[in-house]
Amino acid sequence: MVEKPEHANAKLNAFPVFLRVEGRVVVVVGDGDEALAKARLLGQSAATIRIVSVKPEADLARWVRDNDAELVPAEWSTEHLANAVLVFAATGDEARDAAIVSDARRAGVAANAVDRPALCDFFTPALVNRAPVAVAIGTEGAGPVLAQMIRARIDTMLSPSLGPLAALAAAWRDAAERVLPRGAARRAFWKAFFSGAPARAVEAGDAAGAERAVSALLEAGGKAGGHVALVGAGPGSEDLITLRAHRLLMEADVIVHDALVPDAVIALGRRDAERISAGKRKGCHSKTQKEINDLLVELGRAGKRVVRLKSGDPLVFGRAGEEMAALRAAGISYEIVPGVTAAFAAAADFELPLTLRGVSSSMVFTTGHDLKGKTLPDWAQLAIDGATVAVYMGRSNAADVAGRLADAGLSPDTAVAVVENASLGHKRLFHGTLADLPLLQDRNDLIGPVMTIIGDAVAGANFDKSQPLAARIGADVVI
């Protein structure tokens, strides 16, 4: 028989509440770091903070000055409890802390002795503060480190502008209750308020726009318009997406992703979001660009919150221009969330400075695919003048790229770095010279995305982890 774990449905020994402290006093007794830590935590509230300390240490004294706290330069006495709701004993001395706690109890004021759980009437939580919204995490003293870890995770999930958004909601609550009937319509309104146009306007710091968005939402009876976010997924590793991208993924109704975006990143999305692959790996176009544009417009019209997830940065070789044009033409609201582009991930893997003092002070993002015709691409001259060149989609035409650069006069000895699957666990790094670059084209074993970086700055990279491009005689190399 499988026994229930002991902690299943365990009861809390400490019950969380939010205590009104505005206009009241919270007393902290102590001179040093523990007192300062509590003062800082309490400083996030509107409480009047009274520090009882005969000899405050320098940092505590400074904090008191900077935060307009009340300093009582006296030994502890019950008089200091006047108008207090809470007391923190942080003297560092057990007997003194115990005396303060018992004085407080006699006066009917709840007490906490720092780092002495047995003496505490209450515990302080780890706090995620988006005033007026607060998330308090408690472990009943079992693990402050655990509480901090949970705090950090929750912090990343909540938009920094959640506080002002909640304050805006409070201001509109009466109007919403007047205009919208209780039930589904009102719920839809608030959902759209907190995740739709009003939230986006507050996030952008556009207070007037937020007011307009709320009015429009009320007029529409709480029915939200669709919205498409063109989001950079980063180079592949799921912890290289931005916090904003992560938040949008968790709020999305639909995720439309490219083939290059790994499953692990797509999995960060809301569990019941619909996922649509737009394909587009070289050689297997599952949807044309026109079909993708139409799909985004259609989803936007249907009122969906869409995340259009693109590898790297959406504005770098991502055909975002066409998608934005289609959305603009259809009058659908959209936004762009930048991402870490492949060139940056590849440079990081190689420990390669993209700009190098005295060597390279400009950088070119290019592709091996626009070499049609006989004219030299204008970036070749930049390369000759010392720019670092990042070539996207440059494997199957590596010989062409190398040939053009050599013809333009770039030295065949110019350093070249190649990274397959940058940022991912199975990445592979290669180094060589411009003269070696054509070999890349025959490397049929490179099946992941490949980034090529060319220029004198590449010579500053770390070649410890890379293989020479020219060494093609290996069992695992299929030519």
Ligand code: SAH
């Ligand atoms: N918007 C993307 C680029 C899309 S074009 C960005 O900003 O990164 C696709 C090309 O990007 C691939 O052919 C390859 O050259 C490059 N690329 C994307 N992810 C990569 C990765 N993890 N490692 C190496 N190159 C990558």
